[in-house]
Amino acid sequence: MKMDKAEIRYPMVEMDLVKFRNNVDQAVMRCSKIGISLAGVIKGFTGIPEGARVFADAGCKFIASSRLEQIQRAIDYGVRASYMLIRIPMLSEISEVIRITDISLNSEVAVLKSLNEEALKQDKTHKVILMTDLGDLREGFWDKKELLDAAILVENELSGLELAGIGTNLGCYGSVKATPEKMNELIADAEMIEEAIGRRLDIISGGATSSFPMVINGTMPPRINNLRIGEGIILAKDLKDLYGLDMSFMHQDIFTLKAEVIEVKNKPTYPKGELAFDAFGKAGTYEDRGIRKKALLGIGKVDFAYLDMIYPRDKGAKIIGASSDHLIIDIEDMERKLKVGDIMEFDLSYAAIVFTTNSQNVKIVCK
Numbered sequence: 001m002k003m004d005k006a007e008i009r010y011p012m013v014e015m016d017l018v019k020f021r022n023n024v025d026q027a028v029m030r031c032s033k034i035g036i037s038l039a040g041v042i043k044g045f046t047g048i049p050e051g052a053r054v055f056a057d058a059g060c061k062f063i064a065s066s067r068l069e070q071i072q073r074a075i076d077y078g079v080r081a082s083y084m085l086i087r088i089p090m091l092s093e094i095s096e097v098i099r100i101t102d103i104s105l106n107s108e109v110a111v112l113k114s115l116n117e118e119a120l121k122q123d124k125t126h127k128v129i130l131m132t133d134l135g136d137l138r139e140g141f142w143d144k145k146e147l148l149d150a151a152i153l154v155e156n157e158l159s160g161l162e163l164a165g166i167g168t169n170l171g172c173y174g175s176v177k178a179t180p181e182k183m184n185e186l187i188a189d190a191e192m193i194e195e196a197i198g199r200r201l202d203i204i205s206g207g208a209t210s211s212f213p214m215v216i217n218g219t220m221p222p223r224i225n226n227l228r229i230g231e232g233i234i235l236a237k238d239l240k241d242l243y244g245l246d247m248s249f250m251h252q253d254i255f256t257l258k259a260e261v262i263e264v265k266n267k268p269t270y271p272k273g274e275l276a277f278d279a280f281g282k283a284g285t286y287e288d289r290g291i292r293k294k295a296l297l298g299i300g301k302v303d304f305a306y307l308d309m310i311y312p313r314d315k316g317a318k319i320i321g322a323s324s325d326h327l328i329i330d331i332e333d334m335e336r337k338l339k340v341g342d343i344m345e346f347d348l349s350y351a352a353i354v355f356t357t358n359s360q361n362v363k364i365v366c367k
């Protein structure tokens, strides 16, 4: 996107669509080789529609989000795709779910019945994936009998729905590792259902980024044929940092946060006066390192929430604190000399990408 200088506003998050396309291509290629389709998950970047388009262009079978607003935005932007809702639908959003998505993840019979009614009303067939909880303890059927009964109900009685398959989610709440054993448990659940309904299920969705290592290291059981991936494509950092995988085939710097310097001064490092509480009601801890050169930037916790989740690209720059709308950086040891009006760039963690792209104060620019 070309911009006039007058239009440039900070803070800004820049998304590099060329690097992003490389990462999506890499994931699609590695998965399709072993018969796995991908749901490209857009919630990590708040559904930036240009990003959704890249997922679709690169051959993701589904575009997925936990938020209907993001799906609607992608549709409005003209991204033609099969849309998947990956958070269990709220009863209050059922008509919207049927109207704008093709498939949803489910774990409640009341919701399935409501989806069915609405699908019939809108003269549509809505696909459902039943979620089974394999121990991570977020969404999904825990009781196998309940799972089986729900599957049979959808298959035989809810004619507005199509039982597309089953799925699971791991490593989101309970930190449970996605392993071939867990995948085999999922396949066993699928086969239990298949036996009862007398046909094969189309989709066995083996999880999110945390299941991607099994694709990379060749241990994914063959019947798993779908993954829903966000972080592993948009940042590709967890698999490198937490799982020790070589992720050099993916870019880790698709997103850049840019913020503007609003003050540069030499100041003490230890506050002067009687200490009480900071802007968020916490007692701060401060190390006295004498007088240091510090820069104040026009961005704050409102935009990125966690101080330790953004990383200055300038060597020697050290984040020392923030309040709602200010970021304080020690620039004493920084090579580049900063002045008011200069721009600093930051790498982002997954959480920081989520927060900054969600922030109304942060401009989003795709290049």
Ligand SMILES: *Cc1c(COP(=O)(O)O)cnc(C)c1O
Pocket (backbone or CB within 6 Å): 041, 043, 044, 066, 086, 087, 105, 169, 207, 208, 209, 210, 228, 229, 230, 231, 232
């Ligand atoms: C968020 C989410 C994903 C994608 O997770 P990543 O770790 O970003 O790959 C997949 N499935 C469900 C159900 C989710 O909520």
